[in-house]
Amino acid sequence: MQMRRLHERISEIPAFDESILEPEGEEVVRAVFTMPLQEFKFGEYCRKQGLATYIPVRRAWKIHNVRRNGKSYSYSKEVLRPLFASYVFVKVPLPEMSGLYSTNMINRILPVNDLRRFIDEIRIVRKVEVLGFSQELELNSEIAVGEHFTIQSGIWEGVNGWLSRKDGVFKWTVQIEIANQYVTTTIDPTQFKMTRFEG
Secondary structure, rough: OEEEEEEOOOOOOOOOOHHHOOOOOOOOEEEEEEEEHHHHHHHHHHHHHOOOEEEEEEEEEEEEEEEEEOOOEEEEEEEEEEEOEEEEEEEEEHHHHHHHHOOOOEEEOOOOOOOOHHHHHHHHHHHHHOOOOOOOOOEEOOOOOOOEEEEEHHHHOEEEEEEEEEOOOEEEEEEEEOOOOEEEOOOOOHHEEEOOOOO
């Protein structure tokens, strides 16, 4: 018997709390590495405490197979998954930061050497997240070795990447330099100004 397939898509880009980019006084912004599958629960806890949080997400499909009244069908529902597994960005007053461990939902809080640069990186992550709602993003823990470039224009401005050829299509592997996380997407390299990375 043939299965019917229904699709439910997410079209709305999640809201972004801009205040996380503007710490004041004793406030700091940190990447919190949560226990597995605790990102959203920890984010909700922080919001209830009045802390600005940011969990960058990507769209993923969840498929359900159903049999009802002798008929089979499946439906796929688009869901939001963390772009970086176990990562939540939080703005918190420095004296209160160690109290986050009392939730038993976090593994560690990653140190930050340059807060301004770190906040700029969060801005880039948000650009990548928004772009992911108009084109596919693929999360990778390993990237192909190749020419290393810095993109200097467009939405990818400031991002480092490697160019590789797969299935006859040129792809940029875009490195987001936060805790060694990587995102792969396909772009047209003629649409961007790029220079060889000197680092």
